Amino acid sequence: MPPSLGEGGIRAVRDCSLLQYDTGLAMEFRPLRSFVEVVRQGGFSQAAKAVLTSQSAVSKAVKQLEAEVGVPLLDRMGHRSVLTPAGEVVYRRAVKLLADRADLLAELDEIRGLRRGVLRLGLLPACSSVPFTPLLALYRQRFPEIEVRLVERDSAQLEDDLRTGDIDIAGSLLPISPEFDFEPLCREPLVAVLxxxxxxxxxxxxxxADLRDTPFIMLESGLALHRIVLDASRRAGFLPAIAARSSQIDFTMELAAAGLGVAFLPRMIAAQRHDAAVCQVRLAEPDLEWSMAMAWRRGAYLSDAASAWLALVRERHGEA
Structure with a gap:
């Protein structure tokens, strides 16, 4: 069984969760924030970059949190840190507390009439330009006073950012975890770029299956399109030989043009790129689709800026 936090530890976690309306609010959450980033980023130095402070400050904050709860939260093994059983409990609660705090501050700003005018939008690093460029241009035209902060990360990282409240809403591929609400954006078949x-x-x-003897040119493994193609290959009864991986769509098409193998792209993305050295061939796989949606944390407060973005998505892609 996980070790008990003890009465003092439980009281400390409870006290740390109090959402007080005073200037100490940010200070109370700094140890939690540092601890969460150490876990998410995989180390103290990476966490320091994420929270824009020094590594020693992050280490001090985590030690402060451990002192407050009365038990070790991280098992430090050389350059690696592994969550203790108590650390797993505190991490899970801390993620929710930080997200709730972000919701609280946003709601208070709306009540006080403080329109911050910021949309924190998460996007996948590949295949986002075609569906989102027109939306962003129209959003900017309608709401020129709103600042759009774009975060480009893979699907798993975007989900983490949604959980912690670091972003308001994210463009992600279906299927989406049931812990998130979502609004369909677009659905596209894949084409083979030969x-x-x-x-x-x-x-x-x-x-x-006709391509089982042709090497595949894949997007990076952290990108959802990689998983979609591999899963479809397994359903077709084979595992492809992978000639190359890249995070850049243009580069994958250039590799296909050079004869390294076959690349796979959503039809709407491939259609924007014309190269006489490649041919785009439709795939006869009814379940092989690239389906994108806007996702946000279920039950989360959405700012006016995020709500306006969702309304625009529904207006332009209501039949996705």
């Missing part, structure tokens, strides 16, 4: 000299390049439509 070298023009490939035997299948002139076909109007091919199946994924």
């Amino acid at each position: 070298p023009s000299g490939h035997p299948l390049a002139t076909q109007a439509e091919i199946r994924l």
